Amino acid sequence: MKFLPRVAAFAVVAAVALFAVAGTARAADGRGPVTNLPLPRFVSLKASEGNVRRGPSLTHRIDWIFVRRDMPLEITAEYGHWRRVRDRDGAGGWVHYSLLSGARTVLVEPEMLELHAKPDETSAVTAQLSQRVIARLGTCSQSWCELEAAGHSGWAPKSALWGVGASEIRE
Incomplete structure (x- = not known):
């Protein structure tokens, strides 16, 4: 027995x-074992606050709280309803999937970023964005992305943005 x-x-x-x-x-x-979506991939924070936990469950300790709605995050792992994410500075942990959105945003990296009317540095400047501004991500070619922030839109070099892959093309 x-x-x-x-x-x-x-x-x-x-x-x-x-x-x-x-x-x-x-x-x-x-590919993620839960969603079968690519890993890593970028998403954004849907809520104005999101608890970041040490592990993938409510029983794990909260290490900190993300407090910027629409902040771009990179998903690096999946476990059930939980996603391991990191921000631009590499800080991260586990976040419940309901706090994340597939709407794409990016963070402006340089101190001042010029938006251009066309994906060409010689085209007219339509606006300037400060460092760490969150912008909505639109179409991306090999080296340029279309952005919208605070009612202004235009094109910026992809290398000046965090939240989009270097080889990512968006139509």
Whole structure:
């Protein structure tokens, strides 16, 4: 009779290990094990506040709180309803998926960024954005992205933005 509980315990351990390996295998090919979406990928903070936890559950300690609505974040892992994210400075942790949005935003990196009428440095300047301004992301070519912030729109070099991949093309 003592043999049966050991077999059951071994079966549970084996099932957990198999699940972990299957999840890791899918993540290894660049896809999230929960959503099958690319990893890493950019999203934005839907809420004006978002608790950042040490692990993927409500029982884990809150390490800090993101407090900028629409802040771009990079998802680096998935576990159930939880996403491990990081911000521009590399700070991050686990956030419940309901606090995130697929609406794309970017952070302006340089102290002053000129928006141009066309994706060309010689085109007219339509506006200037300060460092750390959050802008809505539109179309992106290989080296330029269309942005909208505070009622102004225009094109900016992709290299001046955080929240969009260097090789990412958006139509």
